[in-house]
Amino acid sequence: MSGRPVAIVGGVTPKWGARPTTWAELAQEAGAALFRAVPALRAEDVDSLFVGAAEPERFAFQSHVAPLAAEQMGLRPHKILQRTELACASGQSAIRSAYAAIAAGLSDIAVAVGVEKMNLPSMAEANSAMGCVMDRPWDGPHGATAPPFFAMVAQRHMLEYGTTEEQLAAVSEKNHRFANTNPSAQFYEKTFPREKLLRLPMIAPPLRLGDCSAMTDGAAAVVIVGQEFARRYTDTPVWVRGTGQYSDFHNLANAGSLTDWVGLKHAAREALGMAKITVRDLDLAEVHDCFTISEIVEYEALGLCGAGEGGTFAADGRGAVGGDLVINPRGGLLGCGHPLGATGVAQAVEVYQQFAHSVPSARQAPDPEWALVHNLSGSANVHSVMVYGREAAG
Amino acid sequence: MSGRPVAIVGGVTPKWGARPTTWAELAQEAGAALFRAVPALRAEDVDSLFVGAAEPERFAFQSHVAPLAAEQMGLRPHKILQRTELACASGQSAIRSAYAAIAAGLSDIAVAVGVEKMNLPSMAEANSAMGCVMDRPWDGPHGATAPPFFAMVAQRHMLEYGTTEEQLAAVSEKNHRFANTNPSAQFYEKTFPREKLLRLPMIAPPLRLGDCSAMTDGAAAVVIVGQEFARRYTDTPVWVRGTGQYSDFHNLANAGSLTDWVGLKHAAREALGMAKITVRDLDLAEVHDCFTISEIVEYEALGLCGAGEGGTFAADGRGAVGGDLVINPRGGLLGCGHPLGATGVAQAVEVYQQFAHSVPSARQAPDPEWALVHNLSGSANVHSVMVYGREAAG
Numbered sequence: 001m002s003g004r005p006v007a008i009v010g011g012v013t014p015k016w017g018a019r020p021t022t023w024a025e026l027a028q029e030a031g032a033a034l035f036r037a038v039p040a041l042r043a044e045d046v047d048s049l050f051v052g053a054a055e056p057e058r059f060a061f062q063s064h065v066a067p068l069a070a071e072q073m074g075l076r077p078h079k080i081l082q083r084t085e086l087a088c089a090s091g092q093s094a095i096r097s098a099y100a101a102i103a104a105g106l107s108d109i110a111v112a113v114g115v116e117k118m119n120l121p122s123m124a125e126a127n128s129a130m131g132c133v134m135d136r137p138w139d140g141p142h143g144a145t146a147p148p149f150f151a152m153v154a155q156r157h158m159l160e161y162g163t164t165e166e167q168l169a170a171v172s173e174k175n176h177r178f179a180n181t182n183p184s185a186q187f188y189e190k191t192f193p194r195e196k197l198l199r200l201p202m203i204a205p206p207l208r209l210g211d212c213s214a215m216t217d218g219a220a221a222v223v224i225v226g227q228e229f230a231r232r233y234t235d236t237p238v239w240v241r242g243t244g245q246y247s248d249f250h251n252l253a254n255a256g257s258l259t260d261w262v263g264l265k266h267a268a269r270e271a272l273g274m275a276k277i278t279v280r281d282l283d284l285a286e287v288h289d290c291f292t293i294s295e296i297v298e299y300e301a302l303g304l305c306g307a308g309e310g311g312t313f314a315a316d317g318r319g320a321v322g323g324d325l326v327i328n329p330r331g332g333l334l335g336c337g338h339p340l341g342a343t344g345v346a347q348a349v350e351v352y353q354q355f356a357h358s359v360p361s362a363r364q365a366p367d368p369e370w371a372l373v374h375n376l377s378g379s380a381n382v383h384s385v386m387v388y389g390r391e392a393a394g
Numbered sequence: 395m396s397g398r399p400v401a402i403v404g405g406v407t408p409k410w411g412a413r414p415t416t417w418a419e420l421a422q423e424a425g426a427a428l429f430r431a432v433p434a435l436r437a438e439d440v441d442s443l444f445v446g447a448a449e450p451e452r453f454a455f456q457s458h459v460a461p462l463a464a465e466q467m468g469l470r471p472h473k474i475l476q477r478t479e480l481a482c483a484s485g486q487s488a489i490r491s492a493y494a495a496i497a498a499g500l501s502d503i504a505v506a507v508g509v510e511k512m513n514l515p516s517m518a519e520a521n522s523a524m525g526c527v528m529d530r531p532w533d534g535p536h537g538a539t540a541p542p543f544f545a546m547v548a549q550r551h552m553l554e555y556g557t558t559e560e561q562l563a564a565v566s567e568k569n570h571r572f573a574n575t576n577p578s579a580q581f582y583e584k585t586f587p588r589e590k591l592l593r594l595p596m597i598a599p600p601l602r603l604g605d606c607s608a609m610t611d612g613a614a615a616v617v618i619v620g621q622e623f624a625r626r627y628t629d630t631p632v633w634v635r636g637t638g639q640y641s642d643f644h645n646l647a648n649a650g651s652l653t654d655w656v657g658l659k660h661a662a663r664e665a666l667g668m669a670k671i672t673v674r675d676l677d678l679a680e681v682h683d684c685f686t687i688s689e690i691v692e693y694e695a696l697g698l699c700g701a702g703e704g705g706t707f708a709a710d711g712r713g714a715v716g717g718d719l720v721i722n723p724r725g726g727l728l729g730c731g732h733p734l735g736a737t738g739v740a741q742a743v744e745v746y747q748q749f750a751h752s753v754p755s756a757r758q759a760p761d762p763e764w765a766l767v768h769n770l771s772g773s774a775n776v777h778s779v780m781v782y783g784r785e786a787a788g
Contacts, residue, residue: 003397003498022531049641054458057451063526064448064481064644064772071644078660080494081641081776082487085477087458093476097491100474104397104497106637132457137416243500247443247475250458250465266472378458382475 003103005227005392007237008095010038011349013330016218016337017186023053023060023117024072030113030219031073038223040233046223047079048107052094052114054087054340058129060117069113073221079107087133088290089375089384090114091220091344096386098224099240109229113221114346116339126215133378135251144252146290147212149379151204154293156258158206160308165206167311168292169197172210174320175289175328179335181360184346186216186337211292216337220346227392236356238348238371241277242387244270249381263383264301264374271372271385279303282325283368284354286347288376289332295319298374299327321363329354329363344384347373351388397497399621399786401631402489404432405743407724410612410731411580417447417454417511418466424507424613425467432617434627440617441473442501446488446508448481448734452523454511463507467615473501481527482684483769483778484508485614485738490780492618493634503623507615508740510733520609527772529645538646540684541606543773545598548687550652552600554702559600561705562686563591566604568714569683569722573729575754578740580610580731605686610731614740621786630750632742632765635671636781638664643775657777658695658768665766665779673697676719677762678748680741682770683726689713692768693721715757723748723757738778741767745782 012033019026035041051066062068066083070076080101084093091114101107120126131145157163176192179185197210223233230237244267249255256262272278279302287302289295296310304324305313313319319327330336330350333343351371353359365371373386406427413420429435445460456462460477464470474495478487485508495501514520525539551557570586573579591604617627624631638661643649650656666672673696681696683689690704698718699707707713713721724730724744727737745765747753759765767780 003500024531055451057449057523057526058457061526062530063452063479063523064528064776066480067641067772067776068529068644070641071648075641077639077641078664079639080490080637081480081639082491083479084491085457085479086460086475096474097476097478097494100491100494100498100500103500104494106397106494106497129451129457132451132455134458135462136456137418243474245471245473245475247461247464247469247471250462254465270472378461382458382461 004105006099006102006224006240007227007230008222008224008348008352009230009233009237011220011222011352012037013184013220013346013349015184016216016339018119019217021217023056023062023115024068026117026217026219027069027113027115028072030221034221038233041223043074045109046075046111047077048101048110049075049077049081050094050098050110050112051083052091052112052341052345053083054085054090054116055129055132058132059120059126069115073113075111086382087377088340089344089377089382090341092373092375092384092386095344095348096243102224102226109225111221111223112345113219114342114344115219116341117217118215118339119217138251147204147207150291150293151207153258153297154206157293157297160259163296163311165198166194167315168211169194170314171289171292171295172197172334175332175334178329178363179331181362182331182336185331185335186214187335207291213290213333213338216339218337218339218342220342220349222345222348238352238355238388239392240386241389241393242271242274244268244385245383247382252379259297261297261301261380261383264298267383267385268302271387275387275389277370281370282372284351284365284371285325285327286350287327287374289328289334290338294376326365329359329365344375355390398499400493400496400618400634401621401624402616402618402742402746403624403627403631405614405616405746406431407578407614407740407743409578410610410733412513413611415611417450417456417509418462420511420611420613421463421507421509422466424615428615432627435617437468439503440469440505441471442495442504443469443471443475444488444492444504444506445477446485446506446735446739447477448479448484448510449523449526452526453514453520463509467507469505480776481771482734483738483771483776484735486767486769486778486780489738489742490637493637496618496620503619505615505617506739507613508736508738509613510735511611512609512733513611532645532647541598541601544685544687545601547652547691548600551687551691554653557690557705559592560588561709562605563588564708565683565686565689566591566728569726569728572723572757573725575756576725576730579725579729580608581729601685607684607727607732610733612731612733612736614736614743616739616742632746632749632782633786634780635783635787636665636668638662638779639777641776646773653691655691655695655774655777658692661777661779662696665781669781669783671764675764676766678745678759678765679719679721680744681721681768683722683728684732688770720759723753723759738769749784
């Protein structure tokens, strides 16, 4: 049982980067772009707003951002208004909440918007905020923010499987190449060939600058509706067909294997099972490449290849157009940047545009029917997965 | 249409106050108490966790608190895990999210927990965090934190309707009297007769110390399940029968009347309409008395009395046991304190205990069938309402 069918019927991702704008202005920009992109959308028909935002309290010194976003977007939610936070997966959480509310019949026409303002005058302040995402009192004193944690994952993966820096660079090269087809991306019109990536400064060995996603200001928004409203807005609705999440631990002392992401296996099994498909049916996947090593471990946990084969999968281009399936065609977190609350929403926007065949051919998945979106959060201790299909459940 | 019936089948509110505990310890305590209070609850059966928390980023220097709460409570959510933030209504948002997920069939057995740690070594730091709840760049420079804003509401209500300080004190006296029946309350075993309240220090005229809810450390948790699981846990399930929210504005420059809370009227109409009842059917209401004037304006917006009659309603004791209906029997925010994310959950716990006739007779509503829970957030710009019933929808 999963309520009435729910579809994404349009979406936008305005320009991402180090933007001279406030949190509120990013929300305003996304709202204006959304009404332009979905001409049939009328503000008074939007009954609910779901806001994904990770740390506006630290990055923008503003809490209670849901009504702020509503005001900036010209919306007056009269069914449900809320903000969801799940660190790097905050945007996907907003979409999942909208999905549940609509499936339950508590909302008919909703907007999910993700917003994050991360570039501050003091980047030390911004980095301190990022440290709050891990278990601060236990893991913080050991320096466990994101780059050192994912560096440990990479080191362990190299030890166990012989994964190489060149294989890591292959992920970054692919995603930056895709980002060059996406004007919204932070690193649009910046080229990162493998030999350049391998000479960039080391951040946390073996992760170099090009192995790490950036601190990004950005927003993204989608319109999500119940089945009977879908055709009002689009001829190419994208149907929510599955959802899965899994939370393993918080304190790193309670973590299991660094390289076997059990939580992702659980979450993907749940979401794919709900859609009644397997990973082989996917045409397209947006996965959480906060670091190059993340995408490699995700290939394995998703079952796209065997344990330890993720590096080879990357080097062989099996996630590029013409490979097994298209992975991170919008450019991923590495190419687009990673405004925490916006990322999960922008991934859904890409799925919508892929299904509508409205992306440049250099990143278009051939005639896609099924897509998966994955976000991890924190120290990969929580995994969140959505599965989208071209057809509603029969 | 609103999916399958959903019930709250148990809940706890551990001790609130200025506690020498961390955010994580408050969550742990709520989890331990919940398993004691609901003996049939097994950790492995809980598929989802919804965490209400307003500003752990500022109060506890910790974000990504959903998996932290899961770990501390001994839960491993495998369907949905998220934190919701809606300032002072964050706890109710967690319950609404759980309700939507279960109604949609995406979760069967969930826990909603609200946690806030607000007492810091530096209360200036804590007050700065509270300032983030209003529109910081526009309203912050004018000093518009909560006490000055609600003081303006009180001044305007006095001007328009002749409301008196004595009538404000009547609200505080009632709620503190109720709090003396509730060992969890921050102000348990503290008496506040009206004459004492009227001599307390002025905070923001006309609001004195006893007119303001406190900075509180506290947590509360409930178990929420789909219809077919309810009788496993309790003989007295409390059914979610209605929900309503309304968001008017964010920037105070966009506010309408200070004393006519249109958003609450909309939200209550929606929630009561969904339950197919009127305000006259309510036996019990938990309303958001962050300040005494709030409860008075809420009487009016809910339609318990006419515009301008809220002060008289309070002075006449129409919200006490033996009055029109019982209002804020657990002691309200004034008597219990107001740990932002926990309040909305604790209000639902009170409804559960009232329906189970397990509260002291001094605050027991006579044989309750219907209850309403209200939270406002920010500058009363968002109103959130739930309606609970003793019977499932037929």
